[in-house]
Amino acid sequence: MAELLTLARPYAKAAFAYASEQGATDNWSNALQVLGATVQDDAFSDYLNRPELTPAEQVSLFAKILGDQQSAAVSNFLTLLAENGRLALLPEISTEYEQLKAQNNNVVDVVIESAFPLNAEQEQKIAQALEKRFNSAVRVTVEVNKALIAGVVIRAGDQVIDDSALSKLEKMRTRLLA
Secondary structure, three states: OHHHHHHHHHHHHHHHHHHHHHOOHHHHHHHHHHHHHHHHOHHHHHHHOOOOOOHHHHHHHHHHHHHHHOOHHHHHHHHHHHHOOOHHHHHHHHHHHHHHHHHHOOEEEEEEEEOOOOOHHHHHHHHHHHHHHHOOEEEEEEEEOHHHOOEEEEEEOOEEEEEEHHHHHHHHHHHHHO
16 A cells, blocks of 8 residues: 555655646546545456556546546546556545645545544534644534543554553553553
8 A cells, every 4th residue: 555655645746736836726626536445446456457448548438437537638648648558546536636735735634543432522622723734724523432431542644642441551561551
């Protein structure tokens, strides 16, 4: 997975830089999301990866799917990916692109894992604290994970704040066994 992200990152950066220059970040975002989802479909992926298809034919398949959303720039981008055998990276490129877009808009995506469902007030308090900590707007997603026993684990990019009972019990266990 990390290797795919490493390969996808330069393509996402280039796409984002171009889209920002042209003022078309939302259009590119929509196109990349559709393309990424399309490539993840097993039947389409099998058809796309047939050895007899040329890069131009592969791009024309995407043109049929995108329809009016496919600009000349998106077509050129797809041609570049097809010629380099990188069409399978489209889901990762889309993910990286969205992260770049969020950073540019000063928005941090945060996933809160909680042992129990959070009510709106709890979610709002955590979001406000995180906005102060990260000095940017926060987009929160809450997931319930009963294995945590109590507390929360907060993930924002590569930062993790683990205040779960499970983590504290693990630390105690490690200290006692040392």
